[in-house]
Amino acid sequence: EPEVTQTPSHQVTQMGQEVILRCVPISNHLYFYWYRQILGQKVEFLVSFYNNEISEKSEIFDDQFSVERPDGSNFTLKIRSTKLEDSAMYFCASRRTSGSLYNEQFFGPGTRLTVL
Amino acid sequence: QKEVEQNSGPLSVPEGAIASLNCTYSDRGSQSFFWYRQYSGKSPELIMFIYSNGDKEDGRFTAQLNKASQYVSLLIRDSQPSDSATYLCAVKGGGSNYKLTFGKGTLLTVNP
Numbered sequence: 001e002p003e004v005t006q007t008p009s010h011q012v013t014q015m016g017q018e019v020i021l022r023c024v025p026i027s028n029h030l031y032f033y034w035y036r037q038i039l040g041q042k043v044e045f046l047v048s049f050y051n052n053e054i055s056e057k058s059e060i061f062d063d064q065f066s067v068e069r070p071d072g073s074n075f076t077l078k079i080r081s082t083k084l085e086d087s088a089m090y091f092c093a094s095r096r097t098s099g100s101l102y103n104e105q106f107f108g109p110g111t112r113l114t115v116l
Numbered sequence: 117q118k119e120v121e122q123n124s125g126p127l128s129v130p131e132g133a134i135a136s137l138n139c140t141y142s143d144r145g146s147q148s149f150f151w152y153r154q155y156s157g158k159s160p161e162l163i164m165f166i167y168s169n170g171d172k173e174d175g176r177f178t179a180q181l182n183k184a185s186q187y188v189s190l191l192i193r194d195s196q197p198s199d200s201a202t203y204l205c206a207v208k209g210g211g212s213n214y215k216l217t218f219g220k221g222t223l224l225t226v227n228p
Binding site: 031033035041042043044045048050055056091095103104105106107108109110 | 148150158159160161162165167204206208211213214215216217218219220221
């Protein structure tokens with residue numbers, strides 16, 4: 001069964017450093033998302049991406065964040081200068097745009113980001 | 117601010133009982149409603165979605181939606197210890213992006 005994959009599973013970085021979180025969405029999906037979940041808190045929407053551009057972003061997704069689809073398979077989230085409060089689990093999700101399951105967002109296993 | 121509210125729990129039920137999980141939402145324009153299960157340290161896994169008023173059944177799970185009351189619930193029949201997890205209610209608002217707004221989740225414990 002196809003699934004969303006994410007690398008790395010755990011990333012430790014120093015405050016102020018840049019990090020890139022990687023995701024490989026399901027191959028026939030065209031909508032991509034990043035969410036984050038700070039420990040003990042709710043899952044929060046960061047950004048959605050469709051047709052090679054951002055379709056919506058939240059207040060959290062400020063100038064420190066960027067997303068990219070550098071090739072036909074990867075979808076990346078870059079945090080330019082990490083802060084302590086960026087420590088969280090980051091989930092990538094993807095969705096079809098048609099068919100019976102187009103409502104469903106499939107989540108990857110997540111990348112745990114720890115900023116020291 | 118569009119909010120999704122859930123009782124954080126924990127909700128504790130004996131094995132074989134019915135677990136009832138509830139969720140309210142603030143945005144009247146919300147169109148679709150999702151229940152995800154999340155085991156500790158894992159990613160959300162979709163259990164069901166519903167977008168019409170009434171009940172929707174899938175195996176041991178029943179989702180119920182009342183748009184007038186802005187209320188959605190999940191019933192789990194014949195609860196099993198493996199159902200022990202945090203259950204997240206998520207709501208899709210208007211628009212085509214399908215951005216999900218999540219509640220904080222209800223921790224369910226099923227006791228053998």
